[in-house]
Amino acid sequence: xxxxxxxxxxxxxxxxxxxxxxxxxxxxxxxxxxxxxxxxxxxxxxxxxxxxxxxxxxxxxxxxxxxxxxxxxxxxxxxxxxxxxxxxxxxxxxxxxxxxxxxxxxxxxxxxxxxxxxxxxxxxxxxxxxxxxxxxxxxxxxxxxxxxxxxxxxxxxxxxxxxxxxxxxxxxxxxxxxxxxxxxxxxxxxxxxxxxxxxxxxxxxxxxxxxxxxxxxxxxxxxxxxxxxxxxxxxxxxxxxxxxxxxxxxxxxxxxxxxxxxxxxxxxxxxxxxxxxxxxxxxxxxxxxxxxxxxxxxxxxxxxxxxxxxxxxxxxxxxxxxxxxxxxxxxxxxxxxxxxxxxxxxxxxxxxxxxxxxxxxxxxxx
Numbered sequence: 001x002x003x004x005x006x007x008x009x010x011x012x013x014x015x016x017x018x019x020x021x022x023x024x025x026x027x028x029x030x031x032x033x034x035x036x037x038x039x040x041x042x043x044x045x046x047x048x049x050x051x052x053x054x055x056x057x058x059x060x061x062x063x064x065x066x067x068x069x070x071x072x073x074x075x076x077x078x079x080x081x082x083x084x085x086x087x088x089x090x091x092x093x094x095x096x097x098x099x100x101x102x103x104x105x106x107x108x109x110x111x112x113x114x115x116x117x118x119x120x121x122x123x124x125x126x127x128x129x130x131x132x133x134x135x136x137x138x139x140x141x142x143x144x145x146x147x148x149x150x151x152x153x154x155x156x157x158x159x160x161x162x163x164x165x166x167x168x169x170x171x172x173x174x175x176x177x178x179x180x181x182x183x184x185x186x187x188x189x190x191x192x193x194x195x196x197x198x199x200x201x202x203x204x205x206x207x208x209x210x211x212x213x214x215x216x217x218x219x220x221x222x223x224x225x226x227x228x229x230x231x232x233x234x235x236x237x238x239x240x241x242x243x244x245x246x247x248x249x250x251x252x253x254x255x256x257x258x259x260x261x262x263x264x265x266x267x268x269x270x271x272x273x274x275x276x277x278x279x280x281x282x283x284x285x286x287x288x289x290x291x292x293x294x295x296x297x298x299x300x301x302x303x304x305x306x307x308x309x310x311x312x313x314x315x316x317x318x319x320x321x322x323x324x325x326x327x328x329x330x331x332x333x334x335x336x337x338x339x340x341x342x343x344x345x346x347x348x349x350x351x352x353x354x355x356x357x358x359x360x361x362x363x364x365x366x
Contacts, residue, residue, distance in 0.1 A: 034317070041318045046158055049321075050165040052328050053082075055204040061170050075170030079163050086159070093239055196339050200332050207299045207331065214295045215245045218287045222255075225279050231259075231266060241280070245287075247323045248311050252284040300331040306350055 037044060057078050064074035169176055177197050181190045223238025231237060237259065244251035256277045263276035310330045314322030334350040337343035 038317050041322075045318055045321050045325075046161040046165060048325050048329065049158075049162050050169060052204065052208070052325065053162070053166050054169045055201045055328075056208045057166075057170060057205075058201055059205055061173065065173075071173040072171040075167050078170065079167045083159070083163055089239070093236055192339050196336055199335050199339075203300060203335060204328055204331055207296065208328070210296045210299055211246070214287070214292055215242045217291060217295075218242060218245055218283070221283055222280060225283060226259075226276070229272075229276055229279060231263065231276060237262075241284075245284075247320065248307060248327055250311065250315065250323060252281075252288070256281050256284070300327065300334075302327070302330055302334065302350055306330065 060078060061071055061074045064077070065071055069077070177194065180197075181193050184190045184193055219238040219242030222241035223234045226237045227234035237255075240258065241255050244255050247254075259280050260274070260277040263273040264270075267273040267276075307327060307330065311323050311326045314326040314329070316322075318325070330350060334347055337347040337350065
């Protein structure tokens with residue numbers, strides 16, 4: 001009798017907890033993580049940039065070591081080369097960019113005038129800083145100049161942090177990975193950590209290199225097209241197309257809008273002004289559907305809906321830099337989840353073509 005009375009209690013103790021409390025706790029934890037990412041983005045952004053560049057450049061450091069150059073020296077060469085190329089690009093493009101910035105107030109007024117002629121009553125409201133108000137152009141010029149200096153200082157500060165952190169990561173060689181592996185409790189986790197790190201390094205570096213080649217071709221074609229259409233500073237527009245295309249989906253839209261505004265300022269004929277963004281839009285569509293498929297291909301096979309949602313989320317959380325890092329971070333998350341049994345459903349969700357469901361699950365779903 002006593003044993004019979006104890007059985008229901010034991011069964012009740014062994015039954016899984018189906019209360020909503022764990023789901024609520026998981027939701028609160030997720031919200032706390034999002035809040036932390038947004039609040040501490042000044043810390044996380046340089047860290048994530050450094051890690052992405054680490055995955056990209058670590059194979060080169062190993063190659064230089066095989067050629068007799070120590071890891072510290074190889075890391076210094078690569079970091080100095082990247083900073084030097086970036087500084088050279090900023091220097092070369094700073095003059096045409098400064099020229100556009102100086103003419104911005106007058107250009108905005110001219111755009112407003114052309115839009116009024118082109119769209120009539122559908123044209124947007126008057127631009128702030130129109131020359132109709134005496135002395136008005138000076139305020140926008142000063143405001144834009146101040147904002148440009150502020151953004152430049154912030155960029156340089158972040159660049160110093162990223163360069164320093166990247167150097168230490170690369171100079172340590174595989175020491176960073178060994179330190180992570182050392183703290184793991186068992187051999188299975190250690191092997192899994194090495195496999196995850198190696199796959200991230202291979203896939204992300206291949207993706208970034210292929211995407212850079214893809215964007216370089218897009219930039220060259222855009223520059224040539226703008227020169228043939230008579231746009232001033234075609235090199236600047238090629239560089240803009242190259243840089244903004246790293247931001248999936250949104251980069252092409254930004255460049256199209258910028259070219260439309262610049263063309264309205266440059267050309268009196270509305271049809272010729274509209275031809276400029278139309279040509280770039282055609283180039284961008286061909287790049288997205290043909291060139292990207294050929295060069296980048298399925299190196300990082302992610303669900304397009306997830307990519308769009310991820311770019312939107314990180315744009316909200318970290319701004320343009322977040323949108324720039326969205327795809328590599330999603331790729332890293334997909335690789336990580338593929339190696340963890342409990343996260344396999346997340347990997348299927350992120351994949352471009354999820355695997356076939358098991359027969360039992362398919363029958364249950366139908």
